[in-house]
Amino acid sequence: MDHVTIAERGYANSLTERRPAVSADRLIAELVPPPRFAHARFATYIPDAAEPSQSAARDLLSERAAAWSGGGSGGKSGIRGLLRRSSSAAGGEGRGVYLDGGYGVGKTHLLASLWHETEGPKVYGTFVEYTNLVGALGFGPTVAHLATQRLVCIDEFELDDPGDTVLVSTLLTRLAEAGVQLAATSNTLPGQLGEGRFAAADFLREIQGLAARFTAVRIEGRDYRRRDGASAPDPLSDASVRGYADGGESRFVDDFDALVKHLSTLHPSRYGALLDGVEALGLLGVRPIEDQNAALRFVVFVDRLYDRSVPVLASGVAADRLFTPELLGGGYRKKYLRAVSRLISLTKAGAALVA
Template sequence: MRAGTRRLAVVPLVALTDRSPQTSPEQLLAGLVPPPQFAGASFDTYVPDGAHPSQARAQELLRDLGTRLVRPARKGLFRRSTPPPSVYLDGGYGVGKTHLLASLAHAVGPERSAYGTFVEYTHLVGALGFAACVRELSTRALVAIDEFELDDPGDTVLMSRLLRELADAGVSLVATSNTLPEALGEGRFAAEDFLREIQALASRFEVVRIDGEDYRQRTGRPQSAALPDEEVRALAERASDGGASVALDDFADLVAHLSRIHPSRYGALVDGVDALGLTGVRQIDDDMVGLRLVVLIDRLYDRGVPVRLGSTGVADLVSERMLSKGYRKKYFRALSRLGALAGLDLPGAPAPVAGDAASTLPQA
């Protein structure tokens, strides 16, 4: 080796199935901030599509809301006389709802805002207890809830009560979803039995519709082609030899492992991972498996982790039956995000040609 040169340290391949992360209540509270993918998001970096004026309207509405929330208010007067503004951003996947929500949280500031996904808030209630959770969140001016959804009756009652108490405490609530609030739970459980709770939730929000196309890809389902398992292994080893922390897992083993970990810990599961390779990928036709994968893909996307799939490509990962039922919007969003991750460069290895998948993750 020539003087002055340094050899990159080889990092052994890891497996997500070897990880069982635990999160304390303190860590859950500290983690209520926008994810790394949106750490630099701001209203100025959101670029509305001129063909869809609703995007610019939503941008200005949330910008104004952020200004109101950081403006000092006399305690006792504002909260008692004026209901806190609550906004529900409704729109398809890939129109920039998460970017706008993260921008609002940044504008309000980490000390006065809480930002988390729906599943993170439900887990926070379980970890802290309901009263303690309300007490902690009531100290914030803003509670931002990304990907708001009701997948079971218990969540409906829990979130209805939580949001009611936070609003009564003067907290502004802002949520994003692919589903109008009055249609939450539709096609998933007997929503009509919980219609009063759902209507109570809906009445608390000003619904703001954001129209537009998925910025990640414009031709429907991502067409990322499958790679041979041997190639996925070789790419993972090459990236690992270059000093990256790469996870390589068998798909069936990972699916089984996810069932043993609460979805709120999936972020911790992939923290520190620079890339993920999956071998033996097979099409899924089970909603329990599918919903866990949706959360995992969201956490990988939050962190901009490149993914390579062996044996089955993105387009064929989810069955047609699942794409036609109640959770279809979640699955299409997950496929869109996974297609973008499949198009990212691996450390030390070029991205494969994957339809129109981008090589970077835009934040719009």
């Protein structure tokens, strides 16, 4: 998509034309469940009847929400006593709850439900959003702000480098010492964070320290986004993608390679703002990503698309061919598979718009 055509239309319908700025105040204000999960509640979670671990996790978190909100126990000591009983019943003494399981089993829905049904003050964000907050505010001010919360929810908990390991270990230690309750989701057990990505043995003490702060709850099951067995939708034609994007100023279209390059020029904390006001996104010439850094950035971008339920209309290759076999065979495999699952959902929504 050339810039002349975009300019002639009189409006910026290309994400590559945007370079949003994100203030620290906005980062703090957005520490709430994303729009897709704004109405998530335990009552709206639909567990797979064949997987009892799903309903068990829902019931445990519902109990924690009551405990952390007071639950009639009266005072902090009452809350902590009930929390200790809950932890023992769950098979561990961790302060917080750590939901472990494959992608698409409803972990984010459950975490958002916990946030909605626990009395505040409280914050909710992805792991990336918290590290972005530290970058914007500094470590001390971030700890000071989060330490005032009753509950801190961390979605998509992951450690991509040794620096993050030490940073998050220290952050969670400070919050736990301040009496903040912690809840997290991940595709990796806390004791295995970092495996396959850096010399985990060099940071074993920090990783074990993280694990000790959580009661790990395993959730089994299939990807609910693909329970019907459907595969990725067939790619659309360039003409179909452009034709739909031409229908309104809130419909954006970008050449895939150009967008991937543009993402490399923006801090991931800006990816959400990049999608402000975007009704649908067209991607022309989608092809497998070979570079790992580009792939990891695109994973974060897909998460922001999914958070905002932005349909994707794509030409090129299907969503399940986005990452090369080499990348899928590496240490970030689970991240890539989660992104593929989410992108399949979004491209199904996009294909339906032009069906």
